[in-house]
Amino acid sequence: MKRRSNGEGTIFKRSDGRWTGQVTLDMGNEQYKRKTVYGKTQKEVKEKLEQLRMECRQGRVIETSDMPLEEWLHIWITNYKPNLKITTRESYEGYIVTHIKGSELGKIPLNKLKTTDLQTFYNAKLNGTYKNQKQKLSSTTVRYINIIIKSALKQAVNNRMINENVCNAVVLPKKNKVEIVPLTREEVIRFLDVAKEDRLYALYLLEMMTGLRRGEILGLKWENVDFETGKIHVVHNLYRINNTDENAATKHKLVLLTPKTETSKRSIPVNSFMIAELLKHKEKQDMEKAFYAGDYKDLGMVFSRPNGDYISPREFLRQYQKLLAKAGLERKRFHDLRHTVASLLINANENPKVIQQLLGHSTISTTLDIYAHVMGETMNKSIDTLYNQLELDNE
Numbered sequence: 001m002k003r004r005s006n007g008e009g010t011i012f013k014r015s016d017g018r019w020t021g022q023v024t025l026d027m028g029n030e031q032y033k034r035k036t037v038y039g040k041t042q043k044e045v046k047e048k049l050e051q052l053r054m055e056c057r058q059g060r061v062i063e064t065s066d067m068p069l070e071e072w073l074h075i076w077i078t079n080y081k082p083n084l085k086i087t088t089r090e091s092y093e094g095y096i097v098t099h100i101k102g103s104e105l106g107k108i109p110l111n112k113l114k115t116t117d118l119q120t121f122y123n124a125k126l127n128g129t130y131k132n133q134k135q136k137l138s139s140t141t142v143r144y145i146n147i148i149i150k151s152a153l154k155q156a157v158n159n160r161m162i163n164e165n166v167c168n169a170v171v172l173p174k175k176n177k178v179e180i181v182p183l184t185r186e187e188v189i190r191f192l193d194v195a196k197e198d199r200l201y202a203l204y205l206l207e208m209m210t211g212l213r214r215g216e217i218l219g220l221k222w223e224n225v226d227f228e229t230g231k232i233h234v235v236h237n238l239y240r241i242n243n244t245d246e247n248a249a250t251k252h253k254l255v256l257l258t259p260k261t262e263t264s265k266r267s268i269p270v271n272s273f274m275i276a277e278l279l280k281h282k283e284k285q286d287m288e289k290a291f292y293a294g295d296y297k298d299l300g301m302v303f304s305r306p307n308g309d310y311i312s313p314r315e316f317l318r319q320y321q322k323l324l325a326k327a328g329l330e331r332k333r334f335h336d337l338r339h340t341v342a343s344l345l346i347n348a349n350e351n352p353k354v355i356q357q358l359l360g361h362s363t364i365s366t367t368l369d370i371y372a373h374v375m376g377e378t379m380n381k382s383i384d385t386l387y388n389q390l391e392l393d394n395e
Contacts, residue, residue: 009021009022009023009024009049010022010023011042011045011046011049013042016169018038018039018040018169019038019039019040019041019042019044019045020036020037020038020045021036021037021038021039021045021046021048021049022034022035022036022037023035023049023052023053025052025053025056026056035052035163036163037049037052037163037164038163038164064110064111064161064162064163065109065110065111065156065161065162066109066110066111066112067109067110067161068106068107068108068109068110069100069105069106069107069108069109069110069113069149070096070100070101070102070103070106070107072110072152072156072161073096073100073101073106073148073149073152074096076151076152076155076156077089077092077093077096077152080155085257085260086239086241086257087239087241087257087260088260090241090242092148095141095144095145095148096148099125099145100145100149103121103131104121104131105117105118105121110153110156110161110162111161111162113153113162113166114166115166115167115169115170117166118146118149118166118167118170119170119171122142122145122146122170122172122173125137125141125142125145126139126142126173138176139172139173139174139175139176140175140176142172142173143172143173143175146167146170146172149167150165150167150168153165153166153167180336180339180343180370180371181332181336181339182336182339182340182342182343182344183329183332183336183337183340185344187327187329188208188340188344190327190328190329191204191323191324191327191329192204192205192208193327194323194326194327195323195327198319198323199284199306200303200316200319201277201281202277202278202280202281202303203217203303204323204337205274205277206232206270206274206277206278207334207337207338207341208337208340208341209270209271209274209341210232210268210270210341210358211337211338211340211341211342211358211359212234212268212338213237213264213335213338213360214313214316214317214334214335215237215238215239215313216234216236216237216259216264216360217303218238218303218310218311218313218316219236219237219238219256219301220232220234220236220301220302220303221236221256221299221300221301221302222282222300222301222302223300224236225278225302227275227278227279230269230270230271230272230275231267231268231269231270232267232268232270233266233267233268234259234264234265234266234267234268234360235258235259235265236256236257236258236259237256237257237258237259237260237264238254238255238256238310238311238313239254239255239256239257240252240253240254240312240313240314241253241254241255254310254312254313259360261360261362263360263361263362264360265360266357266358266360268358278302281302282302285304288306288307288308289308291306292306292307292308295307296308297309316334317334320334338359339370339371341358341359342355342359342367342370342371343371345358346371352364352367352368352371355367355371
């Protein structure tokens with residue numbers, strides 16, 4: 001520990017490698033406050049202490065808040081995140097209510113919250129040992145909770161309610177890598193053969209031609225299908241959100257929203273075969289429209305319920321699983337069809353940049369990271385192809 005002269009403060013290195021600085025500030029009227037700052041280096045701590053002394057002279061020293069974490073989270077999301085996409089807001093609020101509100105962590109005052117409190121909380125959630133917890137949380141869920149808390153504490157630092165963001169020193173679990181098990185070419189053919197008898201055959205066919213996300217394909221409108229140029233414009237996503245109408249018969253409702261990222265908004269080419277199938281589908285839909293007459297809810301959707309209304313994602317997934325079973329295939333996420341499209345293209349040596357644009361990934365690194373193992377298999381085939389091209393032997 002290195003001592004400083006009176007009023008200059010104390011700086012020392014902690015056992016975890018971080019540096020700490022403490023100084024007693026003269027607040028006037030014979031009142032003194034002991035302040036503590038932290039940093040990765042001794043220089044950083046020195047600068048923070050100097051900043052504190054300057055702010056003290058200007059009367060701008062932080063008055064730390066004893067507001068409970070759960071109360072601040074409510075204020076933060078209400079006042080500082082008014083423009084969050086409604087699905088993101090509901091997700092944040094769901095995590096706060098489920099995991100933080102009413103917990104021991106949520107009751108800790110902001111100025112008393114420590115990194116160790118968060119670390120202990122996260123570890124217990126991961127191990128399934130937290131009070132009244134029924135099962136272990138995945139590393140993805142824990143990392144998401146930390147994103148929420150970290151963002152809220154960053155605002156608290158900016159508001160001069162606390163000195164530092166204690167989330168910065170938390171050790172988070174590694175991301176879970178979900179194993180991708182796409183359908184084989186033979187399984188795709190078998191599935192589509194069974195799906196021919198389903199009224200949404202064109203949907204499954206389009207999925208295997210484009211790799212659209214579930215919300216994107218269920219949110220597709222006829223106005224976004226350009227039959228002349230053979231392109232589909234992805235501009236909507238179908239979401240299930242909370243119904244705020246107190247008089248509503250259901251707790252949730254389906255709405256069309258714009259995609260979360262700009263790269264998700266894209267135009268996808270489709271061939272003449274797919275265009276012909278969509279036109280056939282439209283003819284059948286027109287027949288349903290005539291059958292329901294005045295009771296038909298014309299929302300302009302490419303894929304809808306027989307009465308024209310949105311297709312519930314949950315209802316759709318149940319029907320999808322029934323088709324898989326009928327085809328003699330194991331249960332698969334609908335998202336696995338998207339992975340199947342990418343895998344088939346990779347095995348056909350398609351340019352990864354083209355696959356990125358087709359799937360609407362924000363960066364090429366996302367595509368490469370998700371399909372690294374598939375590309376590895378293709379690389380082995382490429383080596384064999386190179387060998388055959390060179391006509392080498394071991395003489």
